[in-house]
Amino acid sequence: MKKQFIAVFILAASLGLPALSQTPVYLDETKPLEERVKDALSRMTLEEKVKMCHAQSKFSSPGVPRLGIPEIWMSDGPHGVREEIQWNSWNVASWTNDSCTAFPALTCLAATWNPDMSALYGKAIGEEARYREKDVLLGPGVNIYRTPLNGRNFEYMGEDPYLASVMVVPYIQGVQKNGVAACVKHYALNNQELWRGHINVELSDRALQEIYLPAFKAAVMQGHVWSIMGSYNKVRGQHACHNELLLQRILKKDWKFDGVVITDWGGAHDTREAALNGLDIEMGSYTNGLTSESAFTYDDYYLAKPYLKMLKEGSVPMSTIDDKASRILKLIFRTAMNSQKPWGSFTSEEHYSVARKVAEEGIVLLQNKALSKKEKALLPLDATKYNKILVVGENATRRLTEGGGSSVLKVKQEISTLDGLRAKLGDKIVYTQGYESGRAMYDHVDVVPPSVTDSLRAEAIKQAADADLVIYVGGLNKNHLQDCEAGDRLSYELPFGQNDLIKGLLHVNRKMVMVLLSGNAVEMPWVKDVPSIIQGWYLGSETGNAIANILTGEVNPSGKLPFSFPVKLADNGAHAFGEISYPGDSINQEYKEDILVGYRWHDTKKIPALFPFGHGLSYTTFAYDKATLSSKQMPAEGSLAISLKVKNNGTLGGKEVVQLYVGDEKCSVVRPLKELKKFAKVALNPGEEKLITFTLTPDDLKFYDEASVNGK
Template sequence: MKQKFLTTLLFACALTAASAQTPVYMDDAQPLEARVKDALSRMTLEEKVALCHAQSKFSSAGVPRLGIPELWMSDGPHGVRAEINWNDWGYANWTNDSITAFPALTCLAATWNPEMSAKYGKAIGEEARYREKDVLLGPGVNIYRTPMNGRNFEYMGEDPYLAGVMCVPYIRELQKNGVAACVKHYALNNQELWRGHIDVYLSDRALHEIYLPAFKAAVVEGGAWSIMGAYNQIRGQHACHNDFALNQILKGDWKFDGCVVTDWGGAHDTYEAAVNGLDIEMGSYTNGLTSESAFGYNDYYLADPYLKMLKEGKVPMSTIDDKASRILRLIFRTAMNTRKPFGSVATEAHYAAAREIGNEGIVLLKNAPAEKKGAPLLPVAADKYRNILVVGDNAVRLLNQGGGSSELKVKDMISPLEGLRAVYGNKVTYARGYVAGRPMYGRADEIPQHITDSLRAEAVEMAKKADLVIMVGGLNKNHYQDCEGGDRLDYGLPFGQNELIQELAGVNPNLVLVLLSGNAVEMPWVAQVPAIVQGWYLGSMGGKSLADVLSGEVNPSGKLPFSFPVRLTDCGAHAFGELSYPGDSIRQEYKEDILVGYRWHDTKKIPALFPFGHGLSYTTFTYGKPTASAKNIAADGTLTVTVAVKNAGRVAGKEVVQLYVGDDRCSVLRPMKELKHFAKIALEPGEEKSVTFTLTPDDLKFYDEASSGWKYEPGKFKAYIGASSTDIRGAVSFELK
């Protein structure tokens, strides 16, 4: 903080000295590119190179001589991380860096509501601004390829269209605060195991159709000011200095004018970093989380070694001018932006936003009667039961802790148990049921079996006497679960939860299971549990959101952003042996190609346990017959598909209407259908609304590897209208002429 104060003071002095004739770069009324060009012309080679690498754990240098401030960065994307020491990974232990924990991005994706994304970006941007951060490291848009990926909770699901739509409002609203989004991790960081070196090979079709569209939307539609490179290699070259991914696609095809920032420790070579599109190098010679370096910041690849190569003519001077220009552009957009608003932190408005996002993202997976002739178990009316037993470590665990770089220091945190007690009062009793150990990175506590057995026996005995049991389980942010730096070891639930769930169901049929996780899990007990809720990591207001939905104060409207396979081998990434996942520790091949998630389940006719787009409600929605505006669509035309949706139940609710398109016959393999549009609508009881989607030929294209471009083939197509990828309510056929 002292360094930032000194730089601010220098900046103020420079402005005072220049008041008679302000240099162009200091005048933010001037066009941005004129300011960049002017500042660049005043800088020495050494000052330009100094911009390109870290000066501390989370900052990079400015140009003090010219009053140009440094950049300050912070981990995200679910909240602004607590302050880290200048030169080690320890927390600074400030007393004024507590913030709001927002729901994890899987929850945001599960809202299927771009309005929630905008609220999220606005609120987190205000908190980052208050904390004087210039760059927030997020959002993450890597595709959910396998439920074993420990970092899936930071991403937006398995479908590139959904992830693309949902990331854009977040980025736009965040950057209105003068804080840059740093979209991550570009690209193909789809597992944590061997993430620092695994070399990913895949087809061009899979790359362009599945793994790049969300990044493209973030850049082209969202206008992201920075991108974080991934740790892994792509076809033999590290992603943080990959000519194909950075120069050709990102900066070439997409015209990205911002900065490429390494993941911390993601740079490996000076020459490649110089010529292959990297701009700012962070965290080199460390693992980005815990390990320390024996080298100083001037030893970074883009520091003294780069300066030496420039002076010796081994790399073009044009490389440093391009990097410095991009970094100056980022500084002018953020640190030197005098028009950015004031920030705020942990406000009632931010808590309200976190709660609303959680309410809309919670997914009701199953809601059956406890007995054959009874009503569905949920919602739980406040006067229905006298004795409600809450079971589970996750009911009281602080799930903002752990997880790696997404760990957050919160001002307030409402646990599920607290949220339920606020609604049901002294009717609620609690039994732990299982214990998961301390939140740690890189290792996990081993829980003695006798402790697990004792806690389970206590919970089961209490469940016999309860009118209703609500178990709050799932995963947590420990290593080998939902955590950076390591993948899950087992598709099943950990800590003896499967046995606990089965025994609870055996003694009390009135069982509600709430799963808090960022991943799908195996459910061998699914037939025994009448009500199952996917609750995600919900942040500061998580307990209130869960209580809102379980009590019926809020009608659940979340839909799954990824499929839940019955068993791990039902997932496409796991259907081709170890070379497909996790690789042989050196190389990996995405053998399922474009058939990721529901595309795999549909096309291979392997039913998912809970499909992509699935989510129940406390009301019932009926769909009319969809109609198309025409039977044909021209190559330069459009076609609309309209469907009427009615709330046929007794309570207000929201429904996500989904439109998928299938190509009846094509010269290449295509999925049975692909999500192309969706709309979330609110309906009062008895209310009906018409939803209209507009299709263009772009919705019908596939990536043609022969021509290295997008292509459509004339022929017959189907537009499917559904409440999920498998709950199809109607279809219309049309032809592309």
């Protein structure tokens, strides 16, 4: 290392540049971080500072080679580390050593309602990112689930700001223990993919503060996240990636964020706004990078030559570049130049175990009814009762890690639902496809001829007629206009003719277990006729093993829904006010449901959900004792304790999520009927009882009073 320092010192002297001292402070990791940053900044030229503020390839930004300060390498992947792509192209690099572990989608993680699972997840994916020598992992996502049509909901943590806040913090901490920066996204209000690059969101300050920002705030103030990604959309007329309100006033001033703001790829639109309004690193603007490919190169980015020119002319303050460069240096010292970070690991048995555990705890048993009073519910499966179990559905064999946009993964191992069931139940399992959706496409739909659809449906119905049990594995997938980036769903119903297929199957065989794999709620016109329904999400590498363990009862389901399933789309708050509320008029959009998002809308407006937020059944039964309060009133200072006993009254061990909601019967503003404020996941053996105590503080009961804040 010393030889490298001497070489750099000689090079600097020969070029007439600012030289290193004999003992550079910025290289001494025993020195305070701020002192190291200040020292490095003092040695940099203006050109070097500006260069750090924009991309040099698809997924990297420059360091300062003269000073031995390395570049920053980023990777997509809230659910796994994306395969390598070419320097200046979106084409894959075709490496042979970049096949990752696929972890369950973040909807599944949220459905565990278990912060311990989030910590395991963050640690494992952080180890994979570290092994691949990534400095920034572009995730997790915490945008609020506002409409079930949003193509990117599967990457987020549901409709409730408190649940998302609790779950995001351990993920961040787990990732960053590896010397890899989490990059929480998409800040903020990126709640649809349609027109995402320009749609202007208008909403109340109260909705912003109570619903859409709390998870980001928790990521910053509790998780101490090192980077944040801006979103594509506009907020109150200004693009989110250089939005004065979001970045300068709230993120950096109010929350004291000391990390780096990174654009979503192509999210910058104006040099002056980017300079003044808190953007630090610009990625992906308009170009593949090389002049031979485009007349617009990396040096032409908004925060490149145009920014340098403004700085030299004095049209933007020099303090802006010092702030940006300081933040970027801090990120580099925390990641690329952190000699104390662990080595990481990749596609290990430990990581597969984490993926399976998260999947098992996130799977939600929506419904489990007996066909008659004389029969038991179909789940858990008693394999001895069946000779032929027919598995129907493309999702039983489809690789659901493919497609979806930037979350696409190249996986080393992905156990399909069919393979998992065959490993557990052997030759009892027979498979027929039932429907077809076409190839996983990012920007257009692969049309399947009606003759293929009709033929597959007819064959499935024929085989179901003499099966002892049907396991239907369907839902959505990662195709364009499904659960996929850059487009929203066009319909709330199941695609690819699945409703007709399900009705046909039920007509010949009522013994059906349905496994829905999706990141979004779907319409269920057949719900009363299907005895057992499981919501399975996108479960990653261990999909088949996790589903088989749940269906057979080896693992008792304990997941709870992180968002509501409306009966019909019009029952969702975002869709109750016409197109201006969703999807907007192509230019502007108004969040007219205000704070009444998800269950807050269903409860307050007395519009029952088909399956409500927080719903999830078990193979055992739990009994709740009456809750007791430490005081009849909340003290002005201090806290209120709420205690209750929970007992497993069944014959199987299981986990229950105890959920505490609060309501305000008399208030100066509209408040939801109830709001989640605390929860706890508890494991109980048969007959076991445990005491659960929640602590509420005055902060848990507060609301955002716009009249008071605005001085009215």
